[in-house]
Each structure stands twice: as structure tokens, then as C-alpha cells.
Amino acid sequence: MTRKSYLLLPCLFAFLFSTTALAQKAGSGSDQIATFASPIESFPTEGELFGLPVNIHGQTTYINQRYKNFNSSYSGQNSLKAQNSMSYSWSGTLFMGARIAPDTDIYFNPEVVSGVPFSGLVGLGGFTNGEGSKASGTQAKFYSARAFARHTINQEGDKLVIEDQANHITQTVSSNRVVLTGGQFSTLDIFDDSRYAKDPRIQFMNWGNMTYLAYDYAADARGYSWGLAGEWYLDNWVMRASRMLAPKSPNGRDLNWQIFNAYGDQVEVERQHNIADLPGKVSVLAYRNKMILARFEDATNYIDQNPGARQGTQAINNVRNSNQIKTGIGIHGEQALTKDLGIYGRAFTSDGKTETMSFTEADNSISVGMGMNGTSWQRPSDSVGISMMQNGLSSYRRGYLQAGGVSYFIGDYASPSQTISYSPERIGEVYYNATVIKNVLAGVNFQHIINPAYNSARGPVNILSFRVHAEF
Template structure:
């Protein structure tokens, strides 16, 4: 990893050129409606180079009481009263090495214990939990990337000082190239109302489309190349990212022409009565060695291997996985807006790097507290509907277990123990209050019907609180 970090910084200096001002990518243009903490004066210069430094720390504690569970399997959400927590800390270093070239580095530390080892739900309840590996703190590089911008003729856009964003003026018509280590979600599927579990909704289904199986390591980051073309109210995005060596694994496969995740996105911004909104369409295509559910189901039956993770035995060739989705959002007033995400994946193969879902729908709204005299407070309300494909369902009903779900009892007694699968339904509401400058306290409630798509278990009621601070 040290060599990779040195390489990205070396590339930053070698590729410095003489174009005009640089532009921010989706990684740092997330204008979070729910974020009560604005950009702070943390910019300066070192050796005459513009630099900035930001940081964040977030603690999330979640609990649920015992819920109905007539049986459980290897990957079931445990039915007894449970507590989960995560803590993260991130530093955001940035430097402008030329007028159009920035480099950024984000060291991060995380500790935490997720519910049931992160199993038993289609839509897990804490977006930070994917990085938690136990009570011991783990340090790693979250991002180390270069951003290059080529400005064209157009109107001027002011980009303010923020994490991974050095302030400057750019053109509304520009190309932006991001290369190095970052998250696919830094560039794609931006949302003003539902994006960041540190300050907004916590559930994975509100971080992005739950069935968007984007390429990443087990912590949600990867290495790759992304391009963005801003044309006034239009944005066109494309990227290729490294895929993990094994589905949901920590190590990445550097054979980028044999194993990868590609995505394309088209976004159209608009205004209705001076109130902003946008619509975007995103599609992805993954390629890596994955199991097909039909092969895994046949293996279960032929080898009487019910109650096992049979997908491990049929990963023998590269598979292609695709999906497409729609994201729309609209401000209704200056302090309230709504959003919707809908996505479907082909459902033939196992999950590559994200959640156990093949279709997903989420709708919700965000409100800030200006109308009751607390403009920095925010409220969010959301409903999610998650589904699985007929191929994934057949595998689970035959007694199979996948990476994160599988309620099949063991020893498996055959079809008499077949599970009634229904869409997973999740409702989520949160309130964030700014308690002191740059520190917020949040409360969150999630109601989960049919956890892991099993109609016989649940409902589950998860109550959470979080503390988030920035500088």
C-alpha cells in the first residue's frame, strides 16, 4: 500500500499541466441537505501550494429488542436483544499542485461490531458497518487520488472549501478526471437528501441504490479511473474500477482488463419555480469470477449439500453482471425536498461487493429546521422496498446460504422447511440536532419487515443514536 500511495503522489506532480481552474467531481460536490456543518476556514499554503485540511469523527450506536424468530440459520439476524456500534475518524488532506491539478489523501481509522457479523438483512442498518472489523481500531488508506480538470468556455461556478475540495472558480463546461483510490459512490449516484450515513439516513438502501453492486473492496473503496463531462445542466460520467479478488473480499484484483466494474451515468439538473432538482440514469457492468445461482442450486441438489454456502463450489469462470437505475430529487420549498431511487440488477449471479438485493426502491424526504427556528437541525423520512431475483430465491429455498443471508435451519430437513420469501420493507426516520458548533447529535429509528426477505421472521425495530463532529 505504501508504494501505491507514493505512486499516486508522484503521478500528481508528473501530470501537472497548464489548463485553467480545476473542477470538483462528485466525490466532493455532495451538497448534503442534511449536513448542518458548513465548510470551515481550513485552507492555507505550503511552499506556495494551496492546501486544505479537514477531519470528521462519527460514533453510531444501534440496538434492537428480541423479535419473532421461529427458526434461524447460519446467516440469520440473531433474534435476541442486541447492540451494535461503529466509530470512525477520517482526515482529508488536499493540495493543489498546479492550477488545474489537485491531489487528496484520506487516512481513516474504524472500529466497531455490526449486528450478527453483518448477516441477516438485505439492507443493513448502518452504512459505516461495512468498514468495521471488531473492537480493535484499524487504520488504512480510504482515498489517495488525483483530480485533473480541463475547463472550457462557460459560466463561472464557485466551489467552496470542503473536505476533498479546495475552493476555486471553475467553468460550467468542463472535463474532470479522477484517478487513484476512491469510492465509486464518490463520483456516482449523488443525492442531496440521502447519501452519507454519517449525517443523513443510516441504512445501506439510502446510501445508494441497494441493488447497485458497485465494484469495491470490503470497506467500500477501490482503485480506478473516472471521467466526468459537465455541460451546463448536464453531467456525463463513466469509470472503470478494480473488482475484489473474491466476492466481498478485502483484496483487489489488479488485472483490470479481466476483472472490473464499469458504470455510466447521465444526469440532468433543472429548476421548477427556482427550486432545484435533477434526474439521473445509471447503468453498470461487472466482470469477475462469481457463482451463478442456477449452478449453485444444481450443486446443492446433486451433492445433498443443503445448509451450506454452495456458491463457493461453483465459482469457476468469469461472469458478467449488469443493472440499471433511476434517481430523481426535487426541492419542494427552500427547506424541504423529496427523492426517489429505483434499480434492478439481472439477478443471475451472487453479490460481488455490496448488498444482497436484486431490485430496490427507496423514497423519502428531507426537512431542515428553519421553520421552527433551528436552521441547522434536519429531519429525514424514508421507505425502502428490497427484492431478490427468482434465481437467488430458488437457491435459498433449496437450502443454500450466500454471503450475508440464509435462514435455512441446519441440519436441513428438506422442502418442509422451505422459507416463504417476500420483499424486505424498511422504514427509516432520523432527527439531527446541532448541539454545539461543528458537533451534531442524531437519533434514528428503523422498522424492518421480512428481514432477509423471510416472511416468518421479524419485524425488527432498530433504535440508534450518533455523534458526529467535523473540523
């Protein structure tokens, strides 16, 4: 984006948010099940510009999180601070689209973010705010979140209408179709969709409920990338595949455009079904990353051979010298039990031999939960969710940490007598959202974290959050 574009964006945001309207979640590149959250009435947002169908939506979200002092016999370089702390994030996004041909759309999402994460975004595997990775200070930062094209190839089958929503102009499609998406977007826009646990702006906030926590999907530090994705819909079946750009360095902001040398590939097979006329689905997802990464065995050997480097060293920086392959696979299932209540579960495992490429520090993860609307207590626009998660590390990553190594997000090593006492990280999360006025919801969220950063010598931590979200 040019400097002039950055100067125009604040004016555009101020004008649009003054209208106070709302629609659906930040959409994906596919025909998805509606988000299970407080239903918010949508205003007409479609029209024409130079004879082309266009739409525009937007969102703004503020999240404030706090915790009090928690038990900590010691702290290391990458530990969550044991003293009472406050964190916040604020984001605003525009979702603009145009239909340039009968089955071809283009979309652009400028975004602005500010915020301060807990402890500089270290000390946890399952971070507490899905917007936290985008926040890099109190000064608002403007950037392009998405800029992509989508083309639909309809085949014979039943006709379906995809209603107007963010990143989707109203469209009639076939139940049998191929959808191609190319440009800048998030891998999670296409893969591992969930009706109950997906969007931290309106559902669960923890990273372990955005997607599989052990799914190291290719992205820049904000969670976006460039690439090409294809989806093949065959009635109740969906098959997806994509290749996305990898960052130049692990968890970096800049992407490596040598897409045949460094990349993230993923495939997913999904089966949708109905039980007693209530929707559900099961999906299996696998990924394969390739880029220059450090192997934990090499990093551990480096520490052992250099005793002076034992004092909380980030030894992975010293052994990162060749392309590595990282793989993982997981399963996700969800089922509506009534029209107002549904359950979900995710489980994933990665090989755990190499450092994290783009997401967070977890090599295996499992999460289960439920979501419910408030019809039974005469608040149909309210919603509540409850979940439990367990995250774990591979023996390779554990060995590196216990030898005194430090990674990007975790590493409680303090001295030879105070190394990480490994135990799986366990997180319970509950939220409640209430529609306070039309198109605006407010919510509270509570997270109880046992063994933060996989260390039984620290915690538990209790985090209370407050959220305000509006869309148009």
C-alpha cells in the first residue's frame, strides 16, 4: 500500500464506523456454515459501482485482559510475568469486494491494529487472545490483511444461494463446484472451519480454539500469507488443498517469495452430514512445511558442546542452516445437538523434530467444547461457550528446553537447578456474549491455565477478559 493509501484509511474508518451496522464474520474463501455466535442483523451492503456488483462490510473489536499474581518459584527469559498484568488489543477491518465477472470476485481487506500482549507474547503455548499476534504496540498500524481473487466453476448439482456477507457477494452456486482462491489471505480462511470455535473476535479467544494449536500453518507474524487454494465441493464432501508462502525466518513478518524452495502445503477432506436434521461434519487435515529451520536435536547438541551457552540460550539460531520438512495431521468433528446447542472436538499431532515455523509452540493438542445460544433463557441473541484444551511438546522440544534452550515463545530456563519441569499445558475457557444494542455485542471471557508454557513449577493463571465487538 502507498503512503497516500495509509493517510486515507483513517478517514474511511471513521466514516464507516459512524454508521454502526453489522453482518457476519470475516468470511472465508468458501461456502461455510454460519458462525455460531450472537446473531446480528445485517443491513443491505451490496450495490453497484461502474456497473459491477460490489459489497462492503467492516468490524471493530476491543479486547482487554487481566490477571493477578500467580505462583512462580522462578522465572526465566521467556516466562509469563508472575506479577499482575494487563493486556489489550484493538482492531478494525474493512471487507471490500467487487464481482468483475459472473463467477469471479476480487476482495481487499485493509486492517488497523494496536495493542500490547502479555509479557511481549511469550510464556504460553495457548495464547489467550487470537488478536495478540497482530498487536505490536500502542501506536495503530495499518496494513493489508487480504487482497485476493476467487473464481467459482459450477458443475451440475442443486442450486445454493450464498448470502451477502464479509468477503462474499451474494451468489448462486451449485452443490458440485470448484472454487479457486489466489492472493493474500489467511490459511485459516479456507481450512479447519468451525461453527463453534473459530473466530476470537466473537467466540473463544484462546489460540487453541482458533484452530488446532499444533497446526503450524504458513503465515507471516500477523497470520496472513500469499498463495493459491482450491476447493472441490461434491454434495456433502469437500476436498481442499493449498500452497502458501513461508516467512523468510521463523515467525517473521517478511515472506519468502521462492515458493518452490520454502512453503506450507495442506490438504483437507471434509464430510458434512445431518443427524435428525441437525448439521454436523468430520474433517481430516494434514500439512507439510519446507523452509530453513533448526532441528531440536542439533540445538540440544550445540548446548551440550558449549557449556557457556547454557544460560538460557536461543541455540536454535546457531544451527539453522538447511531446509527441513515438518509435517502434521489432525481430525476435527462437530455436531449440532439442538438448533441452539452444539459440540466440537479437535486433535492434532506434528512430528515435533523442528522449531515452529509460523504459529505457536505445540507439537500435539486436543480441544473439546460446546456453544449455545440463549433461546432457553429468553436471550436468543446471546451466546455462551465452554471449552477445555490440552497442549503438549515432543520429546525433541522437551529435551532442548530442559537442556537450557530458549525458543521464540517459551523457555523458563533460569539456572542449572531450575530447568523446566515438564507437564502438559491445560486450559479451560468460558465466554458469554450479549447483544447490548443492535449490531454491537459485549462479552466476558475467563481462562484458567495450568502449567503455563508446559512448566508445572509455575501457575495456575486465571485470566479475565472483556470484549466489545461491532460489525456493519
